[in-house]
Amino acid sequence: MNLARMAVTALATVGITMSGVALAGPASADPDPYSQALGLSWPTLKRGQISEEVRTLQWLLNCHGKKVAVPSHFGPKTHAAVYAFQAELSDRPDGVVGTATWALLVGKGSIVYAGTGNDCVRALQVALNKWRYDDDLPITGYLGPRTKAKLHRFQSAHGLPSTPEPDVRTWNKLIATPAGK
Template sequence: MNLKRMAITALATVGIMTTGAALAGPASADPEPYTGDPYTQALQLSWPVLKQGQTSEEVRTLQWLLNCHGKKVDVPSRFGPKTHAAVYAFQAELSDRPDGVVGTATWALLIGKGSIVYGGTDNDCVRALQVALNKWRYNDDLPITGYLGPRTKAKLHKFQSAHGLPATDQPDAKTWNKLIATPAGK
């Protein structure tokens, strides 16, 4: 299935879910593992909606993920017109109905396809991970370097263990979801 068809399917799924016509997905505390690729896993989770005018670390994470996908935007933690335009452009490549609002389908595409976060890499996907990890203070804020070295891995493992997730060097959809959708301190 090509990426555009997957995006359209995701947007249709979100549309059905917002009208109440779909069955509920697994609860966040569901002990069963998610199956399928990261994109499909991400669609099964609840994500925050981000739109123009908001300011948060989730927006900053979004901005780094957009950069990771080639939609270059500054990362001031404010969802302004340039971020809106970058989201719209990202969505337009994958859907016939872009709206510039980041919801479940957009998050799923951002973290589920092509977000490369591997040890030793130096890229904007790693910067997104570092920003998201810094939301969880643990008294050891990471510099936003884009390098997935020992400090970043240690903080990722600490976060995953604290949230009942398997400690891995590659954040999966559930890890990204907990980092982005859960308020700090929960």
């Protein structure tokens, strides 16, 4: 099953329906029809980049069992982890993070937020810290009151529905919108 089809399956659980779309091309270039239908645009991340989005990606890869250091630099180890993640879901991995890969990383049902020391929550905390709101969250991996409050504040500020855990639209705003917008 190719990466775009897996992304479609992951986002279909969000409750959005669309039919008859076939995609081709490398894993990162495959546009996800559900993201397009929602008007979502995801950043493309590739080797050599340094950013908080890369740091969020690294925690998300850890969340999915692809253990990688989190230096905010998309180096050879991050590239290898992305490639391995894509290879599990596609016959055309390329090591570049595009729409289909983001959708699989953050799609509903793909992330577990329970427990402490959770890499999925660490990814959320890093992404939320891009939005200062008077305080930075410690990167603890615990989805406690401070993280939930900052999540709800972010959702409210961006016209998103308030959810106990980030949905795909919230992740998209966290990752794709420059801070301060």
